[in-house]
Structures are given as structure tokens and as C-alpha cells.
Amino acid sequence: xxxxxxDLKEVDKIICxxxxxxxxxxxxxxxYIVNSGxxxxxxxxxxxxxxxxxxxxxxxxxxxxxIEFIHTxxxxxxxxxxxxxLRRGLNSANSIFGNAxxxxxxxxxxxxxxxxxxxxxxLRIMEILSKTTTIIAEGEVLQLMNIKDPDVxxxxxxxVVRFKTAKLFEASAHVGAIIAGANLDQENNASxxxxxxxxxxxxxxxxxxxxxxxxxxxxxxGDDLKEGKPTLPLIRAMKVCSKKQRxxxxxxxxxxxxxxxxxxxxxxxxxxxxxxxxxxxNEAKEAxxxxxxxxxxxxxxxxxxxxxxxxxxxx
Numbered sequence: 101x102x103x104x105x106x107d108l109k110e111v112d113k114i115i116c117x118x119x120x121x122x123x124x125x126x127x128x129x130x131x132y133i134v135n136s137g138x139x140x141x142x143x144x145x146x147x148x149x150x151x152x153x154x155x156x157x158x159x160x161x162x163x164x165x166x167i168e169f170i171h172t173x174x175x176x177x178x179x180x181x182x183x184x185x186l187r188r189g190l191n192s193a194n195s196i197f198g199n200a201x202x203x204x205x206x207x208x209x210x211x212x213x214x215x216x217x218x219x220x221x222x223l224r225i226m227e228i229l230s231k232t233t234t235i236i237a238e239g240e241v242l243q244l245m246n247i248k249d250p251d252v253x254x255x256x257x258x259x260v261v262r263f264k265t266a267k268l269f270e271a272s273a274h275v276g277a278i279i280a281g282a283n284l285d286q287e288n289n290a291s292x293x294x295x296x297x298x299x300x301x302x303x304x305x306x307x308x309x310x311x312x313x314x315x316x317x318x319x320x321x322g323d324d325l326k327e328g329k330p331t332l333p334l335i336r337a338m339k340v341c342s343k344k345q346r347x348x349x350x351x352x353x354x355x356x357x358x359x360x361x362x363x364x365x366x367x368x369x370x371x372x373x374x375x376x377x378x379x380x381x382n383e384a385k386e387a388x389x390x391x392x393x394x395x396x397x398x399x400x401x402x403x404x405x406x407x408x409x410x411x412x413x414x415x
Contacts, residue, residue, distance in 0.1 A: 149276030176206035239263025269298025
């Protein structure tokens, strides 16, 4: 995002400064994951929301760095839980440094983010971000409970999405509004924007797990299925496919070692991908609606365009 490139450079400076631990392994793993090609989407949301509401200070850079540390910590923990070997198209940190080191450095980044929060001098921001980390953890546990369960409902899955993925997007937008001195309506709209765009973002990832390219997705195609995760395309396919196909899908979720091509063919044989795309589009439209009353600026234009830029990944 060219219009905030200078802001993101400031965020990267803060990240580098805060990773300057005396413990070499902390620096090594932290720098590896932070510098491994992430798009800084969540930190960017802090910045764009704040600037769209007229913010002129510099604390949005600190907040953006805090958000990136929280996100990075969740990635480190996620990859250990999921036994992932790829992250953003590179070897995951746990596959290089081991599970124990990845978990502990994830803990360090969480702790560091809370240390950094204190310097924002905002109790509200600390409350929001501390609650956010709790909800993300709950989302991880909910997802764990759903693994290898072929009877997961749409509501149960969407709750995981809201907790595990959308919540950090929501918090990113919300704290951006707070730091800009937004009124209550603007804060609520920022939260709604982040929540809807975060939900859409996850659903797009769900689609790409069955129809994408590993190089673009940054992980192996079919990883969700191999991990026994029933995501929305699979949940929808289970509902509308034939009885014979349903048996194949149920066994695939339970075992995690089914023929991926067979499962992909069944998913594509139904309206599952089109259905999931429609849900993602609806979430993107809701995100746009949330900021229509924001002041006119180039940053508002970015907020309006961003949800459908994400959708372009599946077109």
C-alpha cells in the first residue's frame, strides 16, 4: 500500500528495535517470522483507520507494531498445533527451530506486546487488546474441538472464524479509531469494518485451500483437510452433495488421509465454492458499508477498495 509505505517503514523500525533481545534465539526466530514476507495487513488497518479519521501523531505506529507482534505470536503457536511445515511459502519456524523454541518465542512476543501496550497510556486500548488475545486463544481451542468432527455446524465454524481470525482485524481497526479520538459511532463502525473484512479474508483462504496455488497461498493446498479441519466449503459440500459423496467427505474429515483430488472434485461438483465466495462477498460489502460515513479522503477510498482487493485473490 504505497500511500502508507512510510508509515509501515516506521512500524518495521519499532519491530526491529523491540526484537533486540539479549537472547540470540529470540532475535533469530522473531526476525525470521516477522521478515518472512507478511503483507502487514492488520498493522496497515490500524494505520489506515487512524489516518482516515484525521490522526496526526505517531502512536499509530506503535499500535501497528503491537498488532503485528500479537499476530506473529499466534502464527508461531498455530504452526506448532497444526504441525505445519510451510508458512508464507517458506519453511515454518517450528520446522526449522523446533516446536519448543517456537512456542516459547511466541510467548515472548505476546509478553513483549503487552509491555509495549503500557506505553500507549490508554487503558481502553489495553482492555481491548488483552480481551482480543483471550478471544483468539478461545478460537484456537474451539477449532481444536472441531477437528475431525464431520458434524460441525455452520454456526460453530463461523464462531471459530470470528474468534480466531476476525477478532484481531476487528481490534486493529478499533484501536486505530481510538488513537484518532473517534466518536463512539466511528469506533463501532471501525470495529464492524475489521470484523467483516477479517471474516471475508478467512473465507477466501478457505476457498483457496481447495482451488488455489500453493505458491500464492503460502501453504500446501489441502492442509486444512489433512489436519481434519471442516471449513466452510467442506461444510457446504457435505450439506448438498449426494449420499455417496457425503460418505467420502465424512471419512476424509475423520481420517485426514483421504485422496485430496477426490475431495476437491466433490467440493467442485457442488456449489460449495460459489456459496463460500458469496458469503465472503457479503462480508466484504458489509465492511464497505461500515465506513461510508467516514470523512472523504484517500484513506477512506482505500478502506472502501480493500475488501474487494482481498476477494480478487480468488478471481
